[in-house]
Amino acid sequence: MFRFITRRTLGAVVTLLIIAACTFFLFFAVPADPARLACGKVCPPELLEQARHNLGLDQPLFVQFLTWVGGIFLGRDYEGLGYCSAPCLGFSFVNKAPVLDTILDRMPLTISLTLGAAVVFLFFGVATGIVAALKQGKALDKIASVSSLIGASLQIYFIGTLALYFLVYKNHILRQPGYVPFTENPLNWAAGLMLPWVVLAIIFTANYTRMTRSTMVEQLTEDYVRTARAKGMANRSVVMRFALRGTLITIVTILGVDLGTLIGGAIITEQTFGLQGIGQLSIRAVWSSDLPMLMATVLVAAGAIVVFNIIVDVLYAVIDPRVRLS
Amino acid sequence: MSNPFLSVRDLTVDFHTEDGLVHAVDGLSFDVEKGTTLGIVGESGSGKSVTNLTVLGLHNPETTKISGEIHLDGQELIGASRSTMEKLRGNKIAMIFQDPLTALSPYHTIGRQIGEVYRKHTGASKSEARARAVEMLTRVGIPQPKTRVDDYPHQFSGGMRQRAMIAMALVCDPDLLIADEPTTALDVTVQAQILDLLKELQDQTGTSIIMITHDLGVVANTAHNVLVMYAGRAVERGTVKEVLNTPRHPYTWGLLGSMPRLSSSVDIPLKPVRGTPPSLLNVPSGCPFHPRCDYMDLAGPELCKGERPELSPHRGHGDACYLTLAQKREIHK
Ligand SMILES: Nc1ncnc2c1ncn2[C@@H]1O[C@H](COP(=O)(O)OP(=O)(O)O)[C@@H](O)[C@H]1O
Ligand code: SF4
């Protein structure tokens, strides 16, 4: 198990380096001159030269890349701006502070938003999926499959806006979305994120219901499930311990994909609900041409997806000994 | 004679399917005496597995229609409550399946799978169950049982998996063991070992066994009595000696004729039964074997196509065919 995780983590580091390289070249793919952007609106030629030098833009490209990667591991001194300690993802052109500080500041919101929603739709999706599988062909089963089609076709800005209007402004059922750190007040933390969680759950739950149901139905016909019954195991443990185990593999697979989608979609979610997370940060970075901030948000999002993938792989190994021991 | 340990009377099992009603078992009766082995033979699809899953009560009640009687040690199993059946399964009646790779859970260790049956039925603690699992693995001949008990099924070879399956089935000392083609998925060399193991364990414990197989060779090696099934019905029944040495039903002749190892001792040329088994959605009228039978003209086509022959005589060596005993003796000399 330990070797398995080590192997996957090393693989992930390589992936991240490749992503880092791509992100770095994004910096130069932008049509504007980074030095001019860093320098600001009114920029005399001396200052522009100075900015170019400070950013290391007068160095050969690969030296710049190494300096940048070096900054991530060792920290980096930006002349005239200050020291950016490791892991340094760059200095913001806008607020002249290490971008990572800002990102770490916003990160808890995006994580709470994403993982909180995932917990909600996982729980309801899997629970209804199991019930639907056990009540094959009955009303609940049919409701689940119809609502999954509807859920999949809904867009967050559409249903999010509707929900805001009806549940918050008109009827005051839920609180206006906002972020209170969990450590400060767990109840307010949950209350502030309840609406986005509900909306994301409406969109995602039904897919889990459907996938759980169909996999579970399949699993229930497996030989080893029949063996469990033939041993006298009670129905409950046949379903929860035997059939669910194989179903989890499917669920974990879609969860891995969905978490990526959620992180990528954080821009839209946060925009819809007016939450100041990483997604909003990246939009701002685009508007204000804050290249280091943009690069860093892309890298952090990619990193999050890589981490989720490792977690998914580890979960596979935990669920299925055939993966772990091969 | 004492009451048989397991007695099945007029068992009928129908499945509701999209294509219609499948008559998987139709009016089947048989007995299993204590400590003996009944071999149930027949081509694939003749209803052997369905019959035995019915004994365990493992069919989906919503799509299955079951009638008849099944008495185990005097207790009626058809219509018994779920909790009654759960207490019997794995405890008094245990089952071994054809393919141990798919029949064992890939997600749990061998020891856990053996131990949990024991815990379920005896209330033993985890450590007692584990010790019992090791003991059972030792009994079925798994080397280094103390370490192998923590292995997963995919770490075992095919033969060892079936041994583990047998260990799991016998962990609560069941009175009846149903083995559904226990050697079909195994190598020929391993097959004999598994059959020997089952015989040996039966000698030690006195368990009754139902040995389901399509292989008369297996029956010859392991069983005391034989039931030949065709299209969900019994077509011949008797002791192994009776059925293999003086078979009476044309279908049994066909099966024997298709058996290389046995055809030398009985005097029939080697050839498979011609034609294919009927669809159970639409079982032929009269004698269900008549479309494949070479002797219908002799017995009388009207009779064969018209009315279903009963298994007779009621006790001992019986068969369901309209040929007279003299004709049968004449044909199968
Ligand atoms: N759950 C089920 N639903 C519908 N048909 C079934 C079901 N189980 C078995 N059958 C049918 O019943 C017949 C007998 O099957 P089975 O008892 O498995 O034969 P075998 O003698 O090979 O063990 C087959 O035609 C099979 O297709
Ligand atoms: S009853 Fe007729 S058709 Fe059936 S096995 Fe006997 S001879 Fe053949």
Ligand SMILES: [Mg+2]
């Ligand atoms: Mg079968």
